[in-house]
Amino acid sequence: MNFELKAQDSKSKARAGVLTTAHGEIQTPIFMPVGTVASVKAVHQRELKEDIKAQIILGNTYHLYLRPGTDIINGAGGLHKFMNWDRPILTDSGGYQVYSLSNNNKITEEGVKFKSHIDGSRHFFSPEKSMEIQRNIGADIIMAFDECPPYPSTYEYAKNSMDMTHRWLQRCIDWLKENPELYGFEQSLFPIVQGSTYNDLRKESAETIASHPCDGYAIGGLSVGEPHDEMYAMSDLVCSYLPEDKPRYLMGVGTPANILENIALGVDMFDCVMPTRNGRNGMIFTSEGIINIKNKKWERDFSPLDPNGTSFVDSDYSKAYLRHLFAANEYLGRQIASLHNLRFYLWLVNEAREKIIDGTFASWKNVMVEKLQTRL
């Protein structure tokens, strides 16, 4: 894996780069659609490539481990082949879902015992187990197994958790050294900075994480309920301690405005379920602001869904038609909203990239952030 910086904004810390993987190039900054159980909900893989123009997608290790199971994914020759996606994939470590979704999880130095949210069956994840599962899934980028402390956390909890995350990272690295890749291409481990919202812990974690030579570095434990200003402060601080020449991935973020603000702070990669999950609830993100398509005000608005939109759904369907589909609880409504929102997120990060390259990012960002938060 190789990362090349192409441009840096003079009025912010925003960067434009190219990340090269075994499954192709990724132009950064980039947004990664979330394909939890080997499917980005309600969109075809063909649409992901040709209409949404996704360059990399994310899979969730916890979900894939439970269904269909690593044995079946391995039988298919890895996740790329199983789901027919030949561009890059990133998998998370499973940790976050173990803490947030499973029942009765119990965290020790060794790892985490938990019960499946599907059938209550008992399982155990450790750094080694997470690596083994991610080897079998076969993503291009795999994530270190960490603990993601809740917000707020006491200083003591956050520090102990961070220290354990650092020890777990070494176990991940050790396991990967001893266990070669399965499918003939490189898998890059991204370690994760933790430390809750404590400046000194974030600094310590960023320095510790950065001391390991890796292809990229992630910022975890944000977008878990803290105010946006605290998220930006932590992101800013952490980026200042991470290597300049490697991509930085802010996990689980966020709204379109969150993404632009974090790009300005030097973040290169993002993922979030918001475009699909909120889309399925009728929230449509556009360059002029946010539409709640369920509102009666759109009932007789026969204008295109998004006149500035760049995918076929924006011109093929009207606001009134999409509102009707939501009112009638039709599948197609969720499909249109998901496809539109994902394309919008990909368009937005590509616009940011072009503005960084042509030197107009900072002023454009300030105008856009205002617009993006407007309720239409």
Add this chain to the structure above:
Amino acid sequence: MNFELKAQDSKSKARAGVLTTAHGEIQTPIFMPVGTVASVKAVHQRELKEDIKAQIILGNTYHLYLRPGTDIINGAGGLHKFMNWDRPILTDSGGYQVYSLSNNNKITEEGVKFKSHIDGSRHFFSPEKSMEIQRNIGADIIMAFDECPPYPSTYEYAKNSMDMTHRWLQRCIDWLKENPELYGFEQSLFPIVQGSTYNDLRKESAETIASHPCDGYAIGGLSVGEPHDEMYAMSDLVCSYLPEDKPRYLMGVGTPANILENIALGVDMFDCVMPTRNGRNGMIFTSEGIINIKNKKWERDFSPLDPNGTSFVDSDYSKAYLRHLFAANEYLGRQIASLHNLRFYLWLVNEAREKIIDGTFASWKNVMVEKLQTRL
């Protein structure tokens, strides 16, 4: 509207024709995907055209009247514009759904009082009202308002019902004469033959219906629970009394085998929710037989969904992947199954058409009917 017969099979009563409407040509025999509330469930209009290759779709008057309502469809300039579908559309009369879906319906000579299945609100459909709604929806083919008697029905009930359907037909014709089209193109009324499973009633109804000069004729009241042999007998009998030079539409039929058998009896047009509804439940129709994709036997079958299939989903996705999507209750599973099944139905009727034209229909049909009913 114009219908031209292109070929007739020498060993059966199968016909191949071309039906020309204001929104383009339809090659018969044809299957019409059902787009109940202005959406063929779980497929985009673009997929309907380019992948499924649908030539005409069906809308349900009862559903569209309740949601979004004729006023909104009229505001959009008719259903074609509202849903962005520029090929032909057929709407049913609303009668069948009033009897099968609504609560407390009460049928009199004047019409049918009923309560909405959505919110219990009270409504009244009559032949005139059905025509008025269908004028506003603006389909190319509109259906006469009839009563569809249940199976089994007593001879007396079936006869009285049929007589009323004939009187209602005249009221439909009278209303249409006095009320011009709204959107600048022709709407053709298809009357409906009733008579339950009584030979003499079916003959009487077919002759009565055929005495009205119309652009096409429909056979109603079948596929409502009667044995397949009775359906075929009625269809055969009715076709023998309908004009040779007009298209014949068998409403609500059916399985792939049902469709081929009825093509052999001289039917030209079909509609059914089976490919989409059964698809959403995991039933996949193929040229080799029927797959229940939820079965464990497909869990590790990484071969293409349908190697003989003619749409992108057949090669893009494996059986194991589709099974996983159903096991995980993912939207994409329903989307793939719906698209595949609809394309399969359209492929099947087009194959039938080509076999009719090249004179090999009857023997091909017998082989196919066997295969189509095999459980894989």
